[in-house]
Amino acid sequence: xxxxxxxxxxxxxxxxxxxxxxxxxxxxxxxxxxxxxxxxxxxxxxxxxxxxxxxxxxxxxxxxxxxxxxxxxxxxxxxxxxxxxxxxxxxxxxxxxxxxxxxxxxxxxxxxxxxxxxxxxxxxxxxxxxxxxxxxxxxxxxxxxxxxxxxxxxxxxxxxxxxxxxxxxxxxxxxxxxxxxxxxxxxxxxxxxxxxxxxxxxxxxxxxxxxxxxxxxxxxxxxxxxxxxxxxxxxxxxxxxxxxxxxxxxxxxxxxxxxxxxxxxxxxxxxxxxxxxxxxxxxxxxxxxxxxxxxxxxxxxxxxxxxxxxxxxxxxxxxxxxxxxxxxxxxxxxxxxxxxxxxxxxxxxxxxxxxxxxxxxxxxxxxxxxxxxxxxxxxxxxxxxxxxxxxxxxxxxxxxxxxxxxxxxxxxxxxxxxxxxxxxxxxxxxxxxxxxxxxxxxxxxxxxxxxxxxxxxxxxxxxxxxxxxxxxxxxxxxxxxxxxxxxxxxxxxxxxxxxxxxxxxxxxxxxxxxxxxxxxxxxxxxxxxxxxxxxxxxxxxxxxxxxxxxxxxxxxxxxxxxxxxxxxxxxxxxxxxxxxxxxxxxxxxxxxxxxxxxxxxxxxxxxxxxxxxxxxxxxxxxxxxxxxxxxxxxxxxxxxxxxxxxxxxxxxxxxxxxxxxxxxxxxxxxxxxxxxxxxxxxxxxxxxxxxxxxxxxxxxx
Ligand code: ATP
Ligand code: MG
Numbered sequence: 001x002x003x004x005x006x007x008x009x010x011x012x013x014x015x016x017x018x019x020x021x022x023x024x025x026x027x028x029x030x031x032x033x034x035x036x037x038x039x040x041x042x043x044x045x046x047x048x049x050x051x052x053x054x055x056x057x058x059x060x061x062x063x064x065x066x067x068x069x070x071x072x073x074x075x076x077x078x079x080x081x082x083x084x085x086x087x088x089x090x091x092x093x094x095x096x097x098x099x100x101x102x103x104x105x106x107x108x109x110x111x112x113x114x115x116x117x118x119x120x121x122x123x124x125x126x127x128x129x130x131x132x133x134x135x136x137x138x139x140x141x142x143x144x145x146x147x148x149x150x151x152x153x154x155x156x157x158x159x160x161x162x163x164x165x166x167x168x169x170x171x172x173x174x175x176x177x178x179x180x181x182x183x184x185x186x187x188x189x190x191x192x193x194x195x196x197x198x199x200x201x202x203x204x205x206x207x208x209x210x211x212x213x214x215x216x217x218x219x220x221x222x223x224x225x226x227x228x229x230x231x232x233x234x235x236x237x238x239x240x241x242x243x244x245x246x247x248x249x250x251x252x253x254x255x256x257x258x259x260x261x262x263x264x265x266x267x268x269x270x271x272x273x274x275x276x277x278x279x280x281x282x283x284x285x286x287x288x289x290x291x292x293x294x295x296x297x298x299x300x301x302x303x304x305x306x307x308x309x310x311x312x313x314x315x316x317x318x319x320x321x322x323x324x325x326x327x328x329x330x331x332x333x334x335x336x337x338x339x340x341x342x343x344x345x346x347x348x349x350x351x352x353x354x355x356x357x358x359x360x361x362x363x364x365x366x367x368x369x370x371x372x373x374x375x376x377x378x379x380x381x382x383x384x385x386x387x388x389x390x391x392x393x394x395x396x397x398x399x400x401x402x403x404x405x406x407x408x409x410x411x412x413x414x415x416x417x418x419x420x421x422x423x424x425x426x427x428x429x430x431x432x433x434x435x436x437x438x439x440x441x442x443x444x445x446x447x448x449x450x451x452x453x454x455x456x457x458x459x460x461x462x463x464x465x466x467x468x469x470x471x472x473x474x475x476x477x478x479x480x481x482x483x484x485x486x487x488x489x490x491x492x493x494x495x496x497x498x499x500x501x502x503x504x505x506x507x508x509x510x511x512x513x514x515x516x517x518x519x520x521x522x523x524x525x526x527x528x529x530x531x532x533x534x535x536x537x538x539x540x541x542x543x544x545x546x547x548x549x550x551x552x553x554x555x556x557x558x559x560x561x562x563x564x565x566x567x568x569x570x571x572x573x574x575x576x577x578x579x580x581x582x583x584x585x586x587x588x589x590x591x592x593x594x595x596x597x598x599x600x601x602x603x604x605x606x607x608x609x610x611x612x613x614x615x616x617x618x619x620x621x622x623x624x625x626x627x628x629x630x631x632x633x634x635x636x637x638x639x640x641x642x643x644x645x646x647x648x649x650x651x652x653x654x655x656x657x658x659x660x661x662x663x664x665x666x667x668x669x670x671x672x673x674x675x676x677x678x679x680x681x682x683x684x685x686x687x688x689x690x691x692x693x694x695x696x697x698x699x700x701x
Pocket of ligand 1: 010011012030031032033034035036037038039062063064065066067142684
C-alpha cells in the first residue's frame, strides 16, 4: 500500500530524502537523535495532523529545517507520501496517489493530491475512506504506546471508534448534524419570517378590505358622478331652451306693457283735481244763499207794497234816489266785478248784494220820512230790481249747473282714464314680476351650470374618469339634488376610508406570494429535517451496531494478545455510562494479570503497562486492519522474552497491515524485511540509507 515517503526541508531532513517500502515490515534504525522519530512525524504531518504538539513543535515554521552554519535554513518543509492504489483502497481513480503537504515560513500550509491543490478536508476525506487518519491509532509515537491507557474513558472510546473505522460515520454524523443545525436555524428563520408575514398579512388584509371598500365607494362615486353630470347636463340644456324662451317672452311682454304705460302716461292729466267742482259748488251755494236773501227781500217788498198800496193809496210818495249815489254804487260794483274776475272769486256777488243793501238802507230813511209820497213807487222799483237780481241769479244758477254737469263729466272721464292707466300699470308690474321669475330661473340655471362645472372639476380632481352614457330616464331637480347629496355622502365615506391606495394591494399580493414561498420553504425544510433525522438515526444505529460488534471482536483479540504477552491472565474493554442520561459512553480497561490480583491499570509496572498497551493496540489493529501501522519504539520497554513474543505478534500483524517500525530492538529488527538506517553527521542533517541487519545491529544496538 505505502510505496514511499519523501521528506524535504522537514525538520532535520534538510535535503530531499526518500524512504521506499517494499517489504510488509520495514525497520528504521539509528542512534538517538538521528531523526527517526522525525520520519514518523513526517507521516503524521502529510496525513494532515493539526496538533503541533503531536508534531513536537509550537508553530508551523518549527517543522522547517532551521539551518546552521553548514546548511542554511529551508523556506518550506515538504513531505510527499506515495500510495500504491491499484487495489483502489483510496477512493480515487488513480493507481498511484501522491498526497503532499507543505508548510511555509509564514505558517501557510498547502495540500495537494496528485499535484492538484486541495483543501485539508479533501485529504482527510480521501484518507478516512481507507481507514487512515492523521491522529490515527495506526501511528504510535514514541512514548505514546500507553496513551490509550492514560486516556479518559471517553477519549478511549473515540480512539476505539476510530480504530473501528467509525470515524467516517462520525464525520458523516457531524456533517448531518451541522446540516440539521443549519436546517433548524433556517427553519427558525423561516418560521419567524412566516410569523412576521402572517402579522403583515393580517395587517394588510385589514387595509385591503378598507381599500376594497374604498374601491367600491369609488365605483359608486364614478357611477353617481357620471349619472349626475350626464343628467344635469341634459336638464340644464333643456332648461336653457325653456328659460331663454321664457325670459325673452317676459322681456317682450315687459317692453310692451311699458310702452303702453308710457303712452298712457302722456295722455293722463295728472293734476286735474276736483277743486273746480268744489268752486262751482261754493258758487252754487252762495247763489242759493243770495237767492234766499233776495227771495226773502222780494217777499218783504211785496208785503210792504201791498200794505202801501192798500192803506196809503192816496199818499203817493215818490222818492228819488240821487243819481250820483247810484252812479258811485255802479262804479264800485264794476270795480269789484273786475277784481273778482281777476281773482276768479265769486264772493263778490255777495259783496255786491251787501253794498246794494247798504245803499238802499241809506236811501230808505229818506223814503220812510216821505213814506206817503215815494214808498209805492220805490217799493215797486226795488221789487223790480230784486226780481231782476233774482232772475240774474237764476240764470247764473243755471249756468253754474251746466258748468257743474260739464265738470262732473270731465272728472268722470278723467277717472276712467286713470283707472285704465292703473290697470296698465298693474299689468306692467305683473309682466315685471313674470320677468323677475324668468330672470330668477335664468340665474338659477346659471348657478346650476357653474355648480356643474365645479362638480366636473371635483370629479376630475378625484381622478374620476366618466364617460357620458346614454340615459334614458331623466331626473327632477330634487332627485338630482338628492344624487348630489349622495355624492357628498359617498365622498365623505371615501375620505374616511382613506382613499384607494393601490400599492396596498400590491404589497398584500407580494406578502401572500412570499408567504406561499416561505410555506414551501418550511415544507422543504421539514422534509430536510426529517431526512436528516433519519440519516442521523441510521448513522447512530450503524455506529452503535458496528461499535458493539467491533468491541466484541476487539475484546476477543485483546484477550488473546494479552494472555499471549502475559502468558495467561485476562483483559477486557467495558462500556460504561458516563452520565445519567446514558448518552455519553466511555470505555474502561479491565485487566487480570496471571497470578496477580491486579485489576486496575494504575498499579501496573512500566513493562506490564507497555505490554497491555501493545496487546490493545494490536487487538484494535486486527479487527479493522489499517493499511499501515507505524510504531515508534513501542517495544522499548520489553525484556528479551517479551521482545520475542512482540516480534511474533508483529509478524502476525503484518499479514493484514504494512508495518513501519522504529526500533532499537534486535528481535524487532530481525522481523523486518528491510531496514533503513538514519544517521546524522556533524552538519545536523539526517540522512537515510538502506542497511543490512548486521549493520543495523551494529549501528543501533
Ligand atoms: P531517539 O532515538 O532518541 O528517539 P531520534 O532518532 O528519534 O532519537 P529525533 O527525535 O527524530 O531523534 O530527532 C531529533 C533531532 O532532530 C534533534 O536533534 C533536533 O535537533 C532535530 N531537529 C528537530 N527539528 C528540527 C528542525 N526544525 N531543524 C533542524 N533540526 C531539527
Ligand atoms: Mg525517537
